[in-house]
Amino acid sequence: MPKTVVKASVLEHTLIGPQVRRLTFAAPILAQQALPGQFVHVKVTESIVPLLRRPISIADVNPDNGTLTLIYRIVGQGTSLLAEVKPGGQLDIMGPLGNGFSLETERPLLVGGGIGLAPMVYLAKSLCPRPITIIMGGRNKEEMYWQEIFQSLCRSIHITTDDGSLGRQGFTVDALSDMLSADTFDIVYACGPQPMLEGVARLATAKNIRCQVSLEDHMACGVGACLSCTCAATDGKRRKVCADGPVFWAEEVFS
Amino acid sequence: MLAVTIAGISMKTPVMTASGTFGFGPEYSDFVDLNTIGAIVVKGTTLAPRAGNSGCRIAETPAGMLNSIGLENPGSDEFLKATLPKLKKYDVPIIVNISGNTVEEYGKLAAKLSVNGVAGFELNISCPNVKEGGIAFGTVPQSAAAVVREVKKNTHLPVIAKLSPNVTDIVAMARAVEEAGADAISLINTLLGMAIDTKSWRPVLGNVVGGLSGPAVKPVALRMVWQVANAVNVPVIGMGGIMTALDAVEFLLAGASAVAVGTANFVNPYAAAEVAEGLCEYLKERGLSHVQKLVGQVNHNIG
Ligand SMILES: Cc1cc2nc3c(=O)[nH]c(=O)nc-3n(C[C@H](O)[C@H](O)[C@H](O)COP(=O)(O)OP(=O)(O)OC[C@H]3O[C@@H](n4cnc5c(N)ncnc54)[C@H](O)[C@@H]3O)c2cc1C
Ligand SMILES: Cc1cc2nc3c(=O)[nH]c(=O)nc-3n(C[C@H](O)[C@H](O)[C@H](O)COP(=O)(O)O)c2cc1C
Numbered sequence: 001m002p003k004t005v006v007k008a009s010v011l012e013h014t015l016i017g018p019q020v021r022r023l024t025f026a027a028p029i030l031a032q033q034a035l036p037g038q039f040v041h042v043k044v045t046e047s048i049v050p051l052l053r054r055p056i057s058i059a060d061v062n063p064d065n066g067t068l069t070l071i072y073r074i075v076g077q078g079t080s081l082l083a084e085v086k087p088g089g090q091l092d093i094m095g096p097l098g099n100g101f102s103l104e105t106e107r108p109l110l111v112g113g114g115i116g117l118a119p120m121v122y123l124a125k126s127l128c129p130r131p132i133t134i135i136m137g138g139r140n141k142e143e144m145y146w147q148e149i150f151q152s153l154c155r156s157i158h159i160t161t162d163d164g165s166l167g168r169q170g171f172t173v174d175a176l177s178d179m180l181s182a183d184t185f186d187i188v189y190a191c192g193p194q195p196m197l198e199g200v201a202r203l204a205t206a207k208n209i210r211c212q213v214s215l216e217d218h219m220a221c222g223v224g225a226c227l228s229c230t231c232a233a234t235d236g237k238r239r240k241v242c243a244d245g246p247v248f249w250a251e252e253v254f255s
Numbered sequence: 256m257l258a259v260t261i262a263g264i265s266m267k268t269p270v271m272t273a274s275g276t277f278g279f280g281p282e283y284s285d286f287v288d289l290n291t292i293g294a295i296v297v298k299g300t301t302l303a304p305r306a307g308n309s310g311c312r313i314a315e316t317p318a319g320m321l322n323s324i325g326l327e328n329p330g331s332d333e334f335l336k337a338t339l340p341k342l343k344k345y346d347v348p349i350i351v352n353i354s355g356n357t358v359e360e361y362g363k364l365a366a367k368l369s370v371n372g373v374a375g376f377e378l379n380i381s382c383p384n385v386k387e388g389g390i391a392f393g394t395v396p397q398s399a400a401a402v403v404r405e406v407k408k409n410t411h412l413p414v415i416a417k418l419s420p421n422v423t424d425i426v427a428m429a430r431a432v433e434e435a436g437a438d439a440i441s442l443i444n445t446l447l448g449m450a451i452d453t454k455s456w457r458p459v460l461g462n463v464v465g466g467l468s469g470p471a472v473k474p475v476a477l478r479m480v481w482q483v484a485n486a487v488n489v490p491v492i493g494m495g496g497i498m499t500a501l502d503a504v505e506f507l508l509a510g511a512s513a514v515a516v517g518t519a520n521f522v523n524p525y526a527a528a529e530v531a532e533g534l535c536e537y538l539k540e541r542g543l544s545h546v547q548k549l550v551g552q553v554n555h556n557i558g
Binding site for chain 1: 275276277282283285298306307311313315317318319322324327469470498518524525
């Protein structure tokens with residue numbers, strides 16, 4: 001599956017939550033190839049400031065229309081500039097990058113924290129019509145715009161918020177612990193903050209359930225050349241988050 | 256029109272890829288036909304494997320970036336066993352960028368890696384990201400010369416000395432490595448820099464300091480290339496912030512016989528090929544028969 005750079009025209013770009021935008025653009029070549037869990041590397045401006053591309057997960061793909069969708073949070077200079085791109089505008093997109101999730105499952109459990117829910121959308125879509133259970137975590141009710149997105153894709157939705165304004169108060173890991181005792185799953189997929197991933201992996205491993213985590217790190221090249229994003233693996237060697245991941249089997253990266 | 260021979264290494268174009276910015280090459284093979292590149296300078300290689308620095312390793316800066324990778328690499332055994340065989344299928348000179356903790360280690364590495372498939376060595380005496388060796392060899396002329404002499408004793412292959420810009424007198428460094436037998440000189444490596452997070456008050460990089468590269472460093476690189484090219488007789492390979500063919504033209508005019516594309520690869524994965532193509536266009540537009548016609552031709556006449 002060759003990686004490439006496309007000049008994509010933006011079709012839709014809307015605010016879907018606090019500081020969170022959904023961006024859909026035409027990229028037929030990418031739409032034919034992209035797998036759930038892979039990401040694209042976006043040049044947010046033609047200028048040399050900011051210089052580097054921004055890694056963003058592929059949140060949805062429509063192979064029929066040849067479109068890709070990203071869901072991203074505005075956090076700094078790059079994503080602020082990206083937010084200004086209007087429908088009809090052009091973006092320079094490199095991808096598809098990295099390795100996706102394994103789709104070998106009958107009873108999947110998805111766990112996503114905050115913007116980590118973005119890649120879970122395409123994953124859930126790809127797992128349909130299998131019965132999907134998802135645990136979604138966020139700071140508060142306002143951040144739970146995800147509910148609407150996952151409603152049609154998942155059989156069972158569980159929500160945790162830090163402040164208890166929606167669903168259960170606490171973290172996704174707290175909910176996961178109960179769910180693993182109450183039901184049977186053959187895989188757990190997780191994307192979110194590192195402590196969440198480690199917590200999820202620990203619980204899944206204790207129950208002997210396969211677990212895949214999607215890692216995040218600062219990266220420059222996105223293709224395994226610059227070694228900015230490497231992490232220690234349990235075999236004593238190093239892994240590149242961009243090229244060997246971002247999706248890893250939990251036991252490969254967490255001991 | 257573009258073919259050059261640098262330190263006895265024949266290249267199809269004067270556009271090489273800079274160490275640490277192009278992996279071992281295959282990482283970019285979806286974007287660039289590796290057979291068309293002047294030479295691939297592979298990631299800094301050490302005798303034993305290195306894990307590199309911990310914590311955050313890159314920080315973006317205006318028109319540039321800081322890196323503190325810390326020479327993560329699989330080591331010389333793995334390079335010979337796994338990497339080099341894969342590179343042999345490409346028709347492109349492979350230059351190994353080597354780094355040692357001691358003068359002797361540079362010699363050992365050169366001897367060990369002087370094998371079929373390796374076209375030459377680039378001595379990284381200028382890495383700002385490792386505690387021992389590295390930059391120390393690159394800031395004292397006598398130490399730099401000692402490294403070059405040791406490597407020359409241990410290999411028949413061409414030896415390129417890569418200079419650090421973090422010195423007061425770049426010309427003294429260049430003269431020292433030339434006298435010690437370097438077949439070519441490449442410059443610049445990254446400029447030592449730093450970034451601080453104003454929320455946490457912590458350095459952004461786990462290693463606190465790191466090397467600055469990208470368009471931000473180009474004027475400094477160009478000045479140093481010009482100074483060195485005017486002071487030595489061996490060919491100079493210029494790098495530092497080259498993003499386009501016109502950037503490369505500047506380095507050639509300043510006196511570089513070849514150039515290397517580094518950080519630009521991260522931004523535009525086609526950069527190495529596009530710089531060479533653009534160079535060809537430029538020569539045609541100017542009615543020049545060969546890239547050699549640009550080398551050192553910066554015009555100092557005013558008016
Ligand atoms: C594989 C992968 C997938 C991602 N998917 C998404 C997604 O779907 N939605 C989303 O909102 N965000 C995602 N992120 C995070 C996103 O890349 C950062 O939020 C973004 O780069 C911030 O850029 P900025 O210029 O706005 O922020 P700044 O803080 O100004 O960025 C400065 C530099 O740090 C880097 N950086 C800052 N935060 C991060 C981070 N969390 N991860 C990696 N690099 C960072 C930037 O790329 C840039 O080089 C993903 C990151 C990775 C590695
Ligand atoms: C991420 C990164 C890793 C690098 N690793 C090495 C290395 O291993 N050995 C070396 O001699 N130079 C290394 N360099 C320096 C480059 O080869 C080059 O000299 C420098 O980046 C300036 O060129 P540029 O501005 O075009 O990137 C590295 C640079 C970057 C950005």
